[in-house]
Amino acid sequence: MQNSTLKINWTAGIALAACLVAVGCKRDSVTSYEIPKENYTPRVAAIPMGGEGADAMGAPKIRWQTPKGWNEKAASNMRVASFEIPGEDGKSADVGIIPLPSTADMESGTISMWLEDLGLPPANATKPEEVDAAGLKARLYDFTSTEPKFQDKFKKRILAAILPRQGQMWFVKMAGEESVVGRERETFIAFLKTLSFEAAPQIAGGGGGAKTNWKAPEGWQEVNAGPMLKAKFVAGEAEITVSTAGGELSANVNRWRGQFGLAPASDVDIEKDVKTIALADGTKAFAVDLTGTNPKTKRPGRLYGLIVPRGGETWFYKMTGESAAVGAQTNQLAEFAATAH
Numbered sequence: 001m002q003n004s005t006l007k008i009n010w011t012a013g014i015a016l017a018a019c020l021v022a023v024g025c026k027r028d029s030v031t032s033y034e035i036p037k038e039n040y041t042p043r044v045a046a047i048p049m050g051g052e053g054a055d056a057m058g059a060p061k062i063r064w065q066t067p068k069g070w071n072e073k074a075a076s077n078m079r080v081a082s083f084e085i086p087g088e089d090g091k092s093a094d095v096g097i098i099p100l101p102s103t104a105d106m107e108s109g110t111i112s113m114w115l116e117d118l119g120l121p122p123a124n125a126t127k128p129e130e131v132d133a134a135g136l137k138a139r140l141y142d143f144t145s146t147e148p149k150f151q152d153k154f155k156k157r158i159l160a161a162i163l164p165r166q167g168q169m170w171f172v173k174m175a176g177e178e179s180v181v182g183r184e185r186e187t188f189i190a191f192l193k194t195l196s197f198e199a200a201p202q203i204a205g206g207g208g209g210a211k212t213n214w215k216a217p218e219g220w221q222e223v224n225a226g227p228m229l230k231a232k233f234v235a236g237e238a239e240i241t242v243s244t245a246g247g248e249l250s251a252n253v254n255r256w257r258g259q260f261g262l263a264p265a266s267d268v269d270i271e272k273d274v275k276t277i278a279l280a281d282g283t284k285a286f287a288v289d290l291t292g293t294n295p296k297t298k299r300p301g302r303l304y305g306l307i308v309p310r311g312g313e314t315w316f317y318k319m320t321g322e323s324a325a326v327g328a329q330t331n332q333l334a335e336f337a338a339t340a341h
Helices: 106-118 178-183 185-193 249-259 267-273 323-327 330-339
Strands: 043-046 061-064 071-073 081-086 092-101 129-133 136-150 154-165 168-177 196-198 221-223 231-235 238-244 275-278 284-293 300-310 313-321
Touching: 092 178, 092 249, 106 136, 106 154, 106 168, 106 249, 129 154, 129 185, 136 168, 136 178, 136 185, 154 178, 154 185, 168 178, 168 185, 178 185, 249 267, 249 284, 249 300, 300 323, 300 330, 313 323, 313 330
Parallel strands: none
Antiparallel strands: 043 061, 061 196, 071 081, 081 092, 092 168, 129 136, 136 154, 154 168, 221 231, 231 238, 238 313, 275 284, 284 300, 300 313
16 A cells, blocks of 8 residues: 555555445455454544644544445544555555644645645646535545556555535545555445534633643743633744644645645655654654744744644644744743643
8 A cells, every 4th residue: 555645643644534334345355455354333433623722622523334345444643544445466545534624725735735646737636526425515536647656556546525514624535556446436435425423512611621731931921822722822923822633744734834825735845844853751743844924914924833742632832923033932832842731
């Protein structure tokens, strides 16, 4: 299986995809894969809410049934469900579901990355097909490379549904060798129809939930975070926010890039540009440093952020402001992130 996107759980692989129905259709026998006994029991998973402050709300749950022949894999703090579909001669496809914050450029930026991954020009971004998913309408995209992009031997195909729901954008994506994806297309569409959400109780209180343990650096002033953040501070001309979110590294970095007026970056460029650092408590963090247009001031600005997987969650510490003001606080942000969890 070939995947190119870097995920926040730091294994190589993209997959914005999967939670759904068992469809009985014949599969070719493949001895190189171990397929568990089919289980048609509806599955349920809590959703890692995306976006700044999404965890101010009770997280919904999603249910699915595993289609016949789909090998379910362990979910991660990025994916709510993950599957591998075997084919002959080493061919395969991968399916997964990831909810991300709904922003103006999220869908177009993601499609651009898919086309780039397949070696296709932007003109291939054709009008999507409308399909049913979780009782709602989703947009289904279907792209196939013209050159060998899967294991450098086969054409690669991406079949993906995008489902907007309550401030979230759900990406249900199958990616893999062309013939395997083609074989599973109708199963995938039937899988979408069986998605269902369970409402979760609202959590009382604001500010994205009470802090558990942090110590603000000297000179930082805590201000009202509102319902969409864990916390918010100002340090001179710099603004610092704390939030938790789900989603792949590339999607979240491109979300920040979009906020600063920057075009989406490819997975390869993101992997090169994101730096790995160690916090004072030994936790691994991923540092993102961007310059562009500050959306609040409409002037040139800088965004410096730390993405920290910790305790089954991914924490985001984002600092924005004029370049010098942000640069003066980068060390303090790292010190703060070591205590804020």
